[in-house]
Amino acid sequence: xxxxxxxxxxxxxGTTVVGAQAQTLRIGLESDPDALDPDKSRxxxxxxxxxxxxxxxxxxxxKLELVPQLATEWTVSEDGxxxxxxxxxxVVFHDGTPFDGEAVKANIERxxxxxxxxxxxxxxxxxxxxVVDATHIKLHLSAPDAPLLAQLADRSxxxxxxxxxxxxxxxxxxxxxxxxxxxxxxxxxxxxxxxxDYWNAxxxxxxxxxxxxxxxxxxxxxxxQSGDLDLINRLAATDVETVKGSDQLSxxxxxxxxxxxxxxxxxxxxxxxxxxxxxxxxxxALSLAIDRNAINQVVFxxxxxxxxxxxxxxxxxFDPAYPVPERDIEKAKALIAEAGYEDGLTLEIQAPNRPxxxxxxxxxxxxxxxxxxxxxxxxxxxxxMLSDQAAGDFEASQVGWxxxxxxxxxxxxxxxxxxxxxxxxxxxxxxxxxxxxARSVSDVDKRKALYHQANEILMADKPLFYIYNEAWLxxxxxxxxxxxxxxxxxxxxxxxxxxx
Amino acid sequence: xxxxLARRVxxxxxxxxxxxxxxxxxxxxxxxxxxxALAGEDRDPETLERLRELYHLNDPIWMQYLMWVGDAVRGDxxxxxxxxxxxTEMVLSKLPVTIQLAVMSMVFAAVIGIPAGxxxxxxxxTVTDYVANVVALSGLSIPNFWLGIMLILLVSVKWRLLPAxxxxxxxxxxxxxxxxxxxxxxxxxxALAASLMRHTRSAMLGVLRQDYVRTARAKGLxxxxxxxxxxxxxxxxxVVTLAALLFGELIAGAVLTEQIFTIPGFGKMVVxxxxxxxxxxxxxxxxxxxxxxxxMNLIADAAYVLLNPRLRVG
Numbered sequence: 001x002x003x004x005x006x007x008x009x010x011x012x013x014g015t016t017v018v019g020a021q022a023q024t025l026r027i028g029l030e031s032d033p034d035a036l037d038p039d040k041s042r043x044x045x046x047x048x049x050x051x052x053x054x055x056x057x058x059x060x061x062x063k064l065e066l067v068p069q070l071a072t073e074w075t076v077s078e079d080g081x082x083x084x085x086x087x088x089x090x091v092v093f094h095d096g097t098p099f100d101g102e103a104v105k106a107n108i109e110r111x112x113x114x115x116x117x118x119x120x121x122x123x124x125x126x127x128x129x130x131v132v133d134a135t136h137i138k139l140h141l142s143a144p145d146a147p148l149l150a151q152l153a154d155r156s157x158x159x160x161x162x163x164x165x166x167x168x169x170x171x172x173x174x175x176x177x178x179x180x181x182x183x184x185x186x187x188x189x190x191x192x193x194x195x196x197d198y199w200n201a202x203x204x205x206x207x208x209x210x211x212x213x214x215x216x217x218x219x220x221x222x223x224x225q226s227g228d229l230d231l232i233n234r235l236a237a238t239d240v241e242t243v244k245g246s247d248q249l250s251x252x253x254x255x256x257x258x259x260x261x262x263x264x265x266x267x268x269x270x271x272x273x274x275x276x277x278x279x280x281x282x283x284x285a286l287s288l289a290i291d292r293n294a295i296n297q298v299v300f301x302x303x304x305x306x307x308x309x310x311x312x313x314x315x316x317x318f319d320p321a322y323p324v325p326e327r328d329i330e331k332a333k334a335l336i337a338e339a340g341y342e343d344g345l346t347l348e349i350q351a352p353n354r355p356x357x358x359x360x361x362x363x364x365x366x367x368x369x370x371x372x373x374x375x376x377x378x379x380x381x382x383x384x385m386l387s388d389q390a391a392g393d394f395e396a397s398q399v400g401w402x403x404x405x406x407x408x409x410x411x412x413x414x415x416x417x418x419x420x421x422x423x424x425x426x427x428x429x430x431x432x433x434x435x436x437x438a439r440s441v442s443d444v445d446k447r448k449a450l451y452h453q454a455n456e457i458l459m460a461d462k463p464l465f466y467i468y469n470e471a472w473l474x475x476x477x478x479x480x481x482x483x484x485x486x487x488x489x490x491x492x493x494x495x496x497x498x499x500x
Numbered sequence: 501x502x503x504x505l506a507r508r509v510x511x512x513x514x515x516x517x518x519x520x521x522x523x524x525x526x527x528x529x530x531x532x533x534x535x536x537a538l539a540g541e542d543r544d545p546e547t548l549e550r551l552r553e554l555y556h557l558n559d560p561i562w563m564q565y566l567m568w569v570g571d572a573v574r575g576d577x578x579x580x581x582x583x584x585x586x587x588t589e590m591v592l593s594k595l596p597v598t599i600q601l602a603v604m605s606m607v608f609a610a611v612i613g614i615p616a617g618x619x620x621x622x623x624x625x626t627v628t629d630y631v632a633n634v635v636a637l638s639g640l641s642i643p644n645f646w647l648g649i650m651l652i653l654l655v656s657v658k659w660r661l662l663p664a665x666x667x668x669x670x671x672x673x674x675x676x677x678x679x680x681x682x683x684x685x686x687x688x689x690x691a692l693a694a695s696l697m698r699h700t701r702s703a704m705l706g707v708l709r710q711d712y713v714r715t716a717r718a719k720g721l722x723x724x725x726x727x728x729x730x731x732x733x734x735x736x737x738x739v740v741t742l743a744a745l746l747f748g749e750l751i752a753g754a755v756l757t758e759q760i761f762t763i764p765g766f767g768k769m770v771v772x773x774x775x776x777x778x779x780x781x782x783x784x785x786x787x788x789x790x791x792x793x794x795x796m797n798l799i800a801d802a803a804y805v806l807l808n809p810r811l812r813v814g
């Protein structure tokens with residue numbers, strides 16, 4: 001009995017000691033992720049949690065190159081309709097199930113068939129998955145699909161343990177990432193702990209990581225300052241000076257893949273019947289009336305990057321023919337006169353009722369007024385704005401996109417006929433054709449040429465124009481070592497450690 | 501007394517039905533498509549249509565309502581379309597958090613508000629009265645979110661005395677749990693203390709003018725006994741009503757305060773749910789809140805009877 005007591009005491013003390021030394025990284029996010037099931041997840045913050053929880057077939061580097069994760073090698077066949085993949089050996093899921101070809105097949109089929117899967121369209125080109133042996137698979141495609149590899153470097157490529165499919169996956173996802181699911185309290189925290197059998201365990205020095213959703217950026221920063229958090233996502237641009245001024249904090253920044261811009265209603269219902277919806281010269285005039293640099297300096301302390309096209313300047317697909325346009329009021333006025341509106345004209349722009357978006361449209365309003373365009377701003381709560389936009393109840397919308405690794409993800413759905421995000425219902429057969437072709441060729445130079453070709457038409461038609469590329473800003477405690485921000489906005493924990 | 505309470509319970513039933521219809525209708529009048537909000541950045545038209553079918557959003561509204569009520573009666577409040585979790589479970593998991601915050605806030609409110617009200621009534625027209633009034637008014641007028649952020653900056657960031665935000669369950673670590681709740685409870689408590697103080701003061705002033713108080717004094721009772729036993733007990737009735745109503749309001753979720761201090765209670769859940777058009781969650785929370793309100797009113801009714809012997813006869 002005494003021995004048992006002593007052992008119990010030792011065990012308790014042991015856990016206390018371990019507890020004191022355990023390295024738990026506490027990350028503040030801007031909102032609470034939705035369902036923690038890769039096939040149902042739709043939020044950006046959800047992808048951040050998955051980065052620690054679920055390995056993907058393919059990963060992406062800060063330079064946006066696709067690199068091995070669970071797949072060590074892949075080759076795309078000449079006709080683009082078969083992808084051969086070699087899988088990593090010796091990988092196990094958090095429940096001990098081995099990772100193999102059958103598991104990949106099961107996961108892809110789940111993405112395709114689960115009733116409320118939101119991944120269906122991303123993997124729809126996969127006709128079948130052939131399991132050659134435990135470490136080799138062949139993806140047979142119905143047609144060449146260049147963006148597919150990038151999808152497999154995101155949620156569509158995340159592998160769940162097939163043994164966990166039966167239960168409620170979101171309540172306790174079982175993947176094969178460096179950390180495994182421990183606990184989630186909705187609106188409060190998500191806790192993960194180190195997975196001892198991780199294939200790349202040497203790169204992981206943290207014992208645990210917790211994600212805390214704190215919507216208010218001031219409060220998020222206060223938690224970082226008080227030492228209650230170690231790293232915060234989405235540091236407000238206006239708070240960067242505070243972080244720089246602190247000797248306990250540092251700040252991290254990466255150019256993002258997303259953009260913010262103005263989308264016009266060109267064809268969607270009665271409200272498209274306005275001067276800007278009908279005349280590309282006026283849309284061009286508004287674009288020329290805006291000083292993108294000034295907006296970036298005033299609203300974002302110069303931390304974002306002025307934008308001119310659907311990919312950022314860091315992308316290999318960036319089109320040098322279209323640099324960020326300089327403000328040119330005279331040219332804007334000339335275009336407006338040419339279109340027959342010398343006496344001025346009006347435009348309503350809807351924008352989310354968030355401070356930053358409002359500041360951006362207010363600056364646009366002031367700048368456009370100098371060219372004779374009277375802008376009225378309709379501030380709307382985000383969900384309302386989106387449904388008005390989808391219903392065609394808008395003239396122009398200040399809206400953006402968080403960005404995808406593959407250029408297709410930044411443009412296809414937005415400008416092709418019937419595209420999921422094409423709320424202005426812009427339609428141009430030539431654009432549809434070029435962008436569809438760009439999906440089907442895998443040669444990078446050929447794709448580049450196609451996107452540049454599409455750019456030429458889109459710049460002339462201007463169904464939407466771009467204002468700035470958002471940068472990812474982080475507040476980081478000096479205790480955190482080895483954190484590198486990525487352009488895809490994911491928080492990767494390989495090589496990250498905490499000093500006491 | 502039992503028949504009195506039974507009558508009250510019966511009245512609560514039609515109230516609940518009305519509330520459920522009202523909440524359901526209000527939700528549907530909200531602009532914004534839940535499926536679009538849900539789909540976020542994955543707006544494949546086919547997926548949207550499938551989700552609409554899945555969540556019965558294409559059915560007529562009256563059918564959606566009947567389905568919801570039918571399940572609710574059996575204790576099933578539906579499923580959150582955002583997290584996929586059962587709403588009943590979500591509401592139950594938030595209840596202890598919200599109740600803890602409400603109780604701690606009420607303690608702050610009562611400890612500050614009631615004595616301040618008594619003192620300023622007794623010292624009516626003196627400097628003490630004016631000071632108490634000014635403090636009470638500032639408690640009412642200072643916005644919660646401002647006071648909250650100021651407290652975080654001062655107490656957590658500068659002095660590092662209390663955690664800036666978050667929540668620890670009482671069962672897990674009672675001390676830490678109370679520490680995380682101190683600031684939010686104080687912020688909420690000060691605002692409530694102001695109205696409690698004003699009501700205690702006016703009730704006390706009314707009672708102090710009564711004949712029985714003069715009689716008590718004439719009998720030569722100690723001033724303390726007169727105030728506490730004869731005056732205060734009689735002044736309590738309106739104060740209890742108010743306290744019960746305030747408590748009901750706290751149960752409804754201190755939306756701003758919970759957002760600032762990141763407390764995972766009703767308020768935070770409802771805000772997230774409204775922004776995401778997660779109808780089932782909003783309906784569930786409002787229904788449970790309404791129940792809470794009705795319950796608090798019942799408790800207040802019972803408390804009158806205990807406080808005021810005259811009600812016991814009828």
